[in-house]
Amino acid sequence: MLKYQQIATEIETYIEENDLQQGDKLPVLETLMAQFEASKSTIIKSLDLLEKKGAVFQVRGSGIFVRRHKRKGHISLLSNQGFKMDLEDFQITSEVLELDLRKPSEEVAFNLNMKQDEDAYYVKRIRYINGKTLCLEESFYNKSIVTYLNNEIASESIFHYIKEGLGLKIGFSDMYLKVDKLKEEEANYLGLEKGAPKLTVETIFHLTNGQPFDFSKVTYNYEQSQFFIQANSHFL
Amino acid sequence: MLKYQQIATEIETYIEENDLQQGDKLPVLETLMAQFEASKSTIIKSLDLLEKKGAVFQVRGSGIFVRRHKRKGHISLLSNQGFKMDLEDFQITSEVLELDLRKPSEEVAFNLNMKQDEDAYYVKRIRYINGKTLCLEESFYNKSIVTYLNNEIASESIFHYIKEGLGLKIGFSDMYLKVDKLKEEEANYLGLEKGAPKLTVETIFHLTNGQPFDFSKVTYNYEQSQFFIQANSHFL
């Protein structure tokens, strides 16, 4: 692992182990440089990484402070895949409803930047959180990138397999959110009545080189759905 | 403006003016260094900024590429305040329903990190997008930070006033999303029927020094609400 990543991880661990709260001050740069035996720019890089992740914020002339929100039980929309929920990673279980290889529809082909005569894996799953139905998920994977999938993988973590098993590097994703009313079929899967609210999240995942490899539509059970997003200064 | 910010802006402008698309390659680092008469680290800093904003992605050993999504008409959840909508900034109009100074509830005091005997501005607005009701917004501002507000400011952009008028620097925000059914009062404001879906977004805005100054609850009209989020590699 790279030095600056390693340092970032250690700082993060330090924050958690000492249960630091929002606003608590971290050691000054000079100290961190000495402590981790790294140059100023390397420490800065670690801190920038932590700032992007929303773990700290830096105040010029003042110090480096812990950033930590107060509410529990929210799913982080950004720390996707793994459904990291505040501190604890929740145990999400998945029931695979369908898994096959098919030709993509025009919509899917468009989003995955592939031709309609190429193959795509299709996976339909229900995901549970603490035994309750969390969401209904339909995903399409470009087979020329994700070369193989099976039921066992799909019932565990597909992303873990893509990263570790296939050695692919995931780069960035575009997410589209829409609120609407549940259709009958969706309502049945989620155990809700037709017409109840739903949140639909369509996500296109790309490799580090920009290739889209996964297009997924997730329909959330509104009763279980509380989300969390952190935004940084450059947006405001 | 700082050099690296200036360069980032110019690169962004270049992308828009030449209508570059996702995957199009930018000039190599050496060229950018020469073109902007800056050192490598400064160019890197500009590119990092653009990467955070989701405008480009860098592929080691290959080049720097434009990142641009394909769908139009989505509100960016992160580029908050100003409601930047894809390329065009939409003209959002606001109708101020209430504006007064009041003691915060326990919930508000908690989120703004203030005492209940301190003062907070309360603003209730309906916001329209292209003449249609977009959302109902209730905001609380810590008066010791946002020292003054009036109807005129609230009907325009409060954030613009906070930045330009008061000279405050906005740092980061925490957002909490929840999907639910509209209550009668909310439904009336939004011109929808009671029980229809809604998206509620609670946001706590902080200054660069970490102080929370604005707590707002926004209820979106689900018919007008399509959102967009970009996530980067460090999350995945």
Place this chain on the structure above:
DNA sequence: TATTATAATTGTACCGGTACAATTAATCAA
């Protein structure tokens, strides 16, 4: 006591440079 000026602290912008890793292009062998 409150206000203002000054100094100390602390992070940021910007520069320069070396070694390296990932990708792509070119070359050669089968």
Place this chain on the structure above:
DNA sequence: TTGATTAATTGTACCGGTACAATTATAATA
């Protein structure tokens, strides 16, 4: 033509350093 090897391209990690800007603490002043 295919596949493997090598070389060229291109961005990244890490180091070092100087000048500066924002904040906070201290001292001086009213």
